[in-house]
Amino acid sequence: MWRLRVWFRDISGTVSYTGAWLRSPNETAIFAFVEALRALSDAEITHVDVLRRFPYDSQVPSGRDRGIATLVHRAVDPVDGTELDAYPMWVPEADSGLARDLWGHSVLVRDYASRAGYNIDNPTPGDGEPVSLDNEYPDDTDDYYLVAIRRNFWHKLLRDARAYNTLSLTLPSEQARRVRLDIRDLFLGVPMREVLERLDRIIELLEGGGGANTDEIEQLLLQIIAALGST
Amino acid sequence: MALVPDPVYTVTYTFQDETGSKATTQAYIRQGIVIDDVIARANALAGALRNISNAQLTGYTISRGWTEDTPAGAGGGSRVERKGRTIWLADTYKTRIDIPSIATGQVLPDGALNRNSAQFLVLRAVLLTDFVGDFTDSRGVSLDALAAAYESYVRTTPKRQPTRKLA
Numbered sequence: 001m002w003r004l005r006v007w008f009r010d011i012s013g014t015v016s017y018t019g020a021w022l023r024s025p026n027e028t029a030i031f032a033f034v035e036a037l038r039a040l041s042d043a044e045i046t047h048v049d050v051l052r053r054f055p056y057d058s059q060v061p062s063g064r065d066r067g068i069a070t071l072v073h074r075a076v077d078p079v080d081g082t083e084l085d086a087y088p089m090w091v092p093e094a095d096s097g098l099a100r101d102l103w104g105h106s107v108l109v110r111d112y113a114s115r116a117g118y119n120i121d122n123p124t125p126g127d128g129e130p131v132s133l134d135n136e137y138p139d140d141t142d143d144y145y146l147v148a149i150r151r152n153f154w155h156k157l158l159r160d161a162r163a164y165n166t167l168s169l170t171l172p173s174e175q176a177r178r179v180r181l182d183i184r185d186l187f188l189g190v191p192m193r194e195v196l197e198r199l200d201r202i203i204e205l206l207e208g209g210g211g212a213n214t215d216e217i218e219q220l221l222l223q224i225i226a227a228l229g230s231t
Numbered sequence: 232m233a234l235v236p237d238p239v240y241t242v243t244y245t246f247q248d249e250t251g252s253k254a255t256t257q258a259y260i261r262q263g264i265v266i267d268d269v270i271a272r273a274n275a276l277a278g279a280l281r282n283i284s285n286a287q288l289t290g291y292t293i294s295r296g297w298t299e300d301t302p303a304g305a306g307g308g309s310r311v312e313r314k315g316r317t318i319w320l321a322d323t324y325k326t327r328i329d330i331p332s333i334a335t336g337q338v339l340p341d342g343a344l345n346r347n348s349a350q351f352l353v354l355r356a357v358l359l360t361d362f363v364g365d366f367t368d369s370r371g372v373s374l375d376a377l378a379a380a381y382e383s384y385v386r387t388t389p390k391r392q393p394t395r396k397l398a
Contacts, residue, residue: 001370005330008331009302009305010302010305010310010311010331010332011305011308011309011310012310012393013392014310014387015393015395016311016331016332018328018329018331019330020366021326021366021368021371022366023265023365023367023371023373024266024366024368029362029365031234032357032361032362033354033357033358033366036350036357037354038303039353039354040315040333040334040337040350041309041330041331041336042306042332042334043304043306043309043310043311043331043332044302045302045303046298046302047234047298047299048234048297049296049297050295050296051293051295052293053291054291054292055288055289056274056277056281056289058281059281059287060235060249060287061285061286062249062285068348074315081298087259089256089257089258090256091280091283091284092246092248092254092256092284092286093285094284094285095233098282099283100282102279102283103249107370111261111264112258112259112260112261112272112276113239113241113259113261114239115241115259116238117237117238117259117261117262119261159264161285171365181341224292228234
């Protein structure tokens with residue numbers, strides 16, 4: 001059954017929803033229900049959603065050592081093919097080599113979109129750029145996508161990054177640290193490799209225990225601050 | 232004032248690794264295709280994700296949303312804790328649909344909702360006669376009668392409170 005939820009907000013700003021069960025997400029029925037509620041309530045309706053959970057019979061989980069594969073795929077205007085958006089997707093417990101083959105199966109070649117609704121039609125095996133994690137940072141040929149994300153789409157990626165960050169909590173600490181650094185870097189829009197190289201070195205030094213060279217750590221931190229443009 | 236559809240269906244996949252830790256990832260399918268095709272696409276991607284992940288894919292949720300482009304504004308004195316509680320029958324089972332901040336004009340002096348008001352008759356028609364078979368209880372049995380309708384109050388939950396704090 002589909003669960004329909006109609007969200008209300010009262011004069012104090014307090015929100016609440018009411019729900020109904022539907023056999024199918026029939027838009028005409030949903031709108032009629034919403035309008036009936038609107039006439040009966042003196043709170044305002046802010047949004048409506050309908051959802052359904054589908055159980056899936058999958059394999060028994062094995063291992064927790066493959067990290068997360070993250071792919072960023074370009075999304076285009078369905079009319080003229082202009083690149084307008086980026087579509088990030090991450091897959092737990094998958095390496096990026098396998099994830100590159102995610103798209104392109106006969107059933108997966110159309111109707112997928114970025115969150116903003118731009119097409120990622122006609123993806124092919126190997127399409128989409130792996131991003132970080134799995135210790136696989138993008139090479140020179142991949143930078144185009146990262147630059148595009150930083151300049152134009154980082155906010156979309158960052159919104160998803162909240163889930164991404166939650167996911168990082170399930171990882172071993174070292175991989176989780178890399179995930180969080182990526183998010184921070186994307187947020188700040190600074191050259192990723194430049195910052196990460198310095199942070200990696202700092203981490204190495206700190207993990208070295210009592211023998212850490214504090215002068216070197218201080219110098220590296222100052223370089224990062226300069227790279228971030230802080231004063 | 233209109234409900235504007237989100238540009239996509241959102242499909243949220245849930246994974247679980249061998250330690251029991253859970254994670255989700257999302258994919259989006261464009262609007263404008265029939266729901267059976269959306270389900271087919273979501274299921275096909277589930278199969279592909281299962282094949283490349285070591286984790287267990289426990290299921291997925293398909294959701295679709297609409298946002299009010301210009302909310303009408305809440306009426307003075309409206310409080311969502313004041314519910315219009317309606318109980319409907321599906322065969323002999325009962326299912327509940329609450330109306331947050333029920334308009335005071337819909338409540339009779341004895342606390343019952345006015346079942347004969349024009350507004351309430353519209354709701355009743357939508358659920359029972361205008362879309363026969365669409366509205367059900369959680370088991371999927373169609374609603375077939377109204378059992379009760381009255382005013383009720385619930386407490387404010389922290390999650391639903393506005394973010395601002397009153398002095």
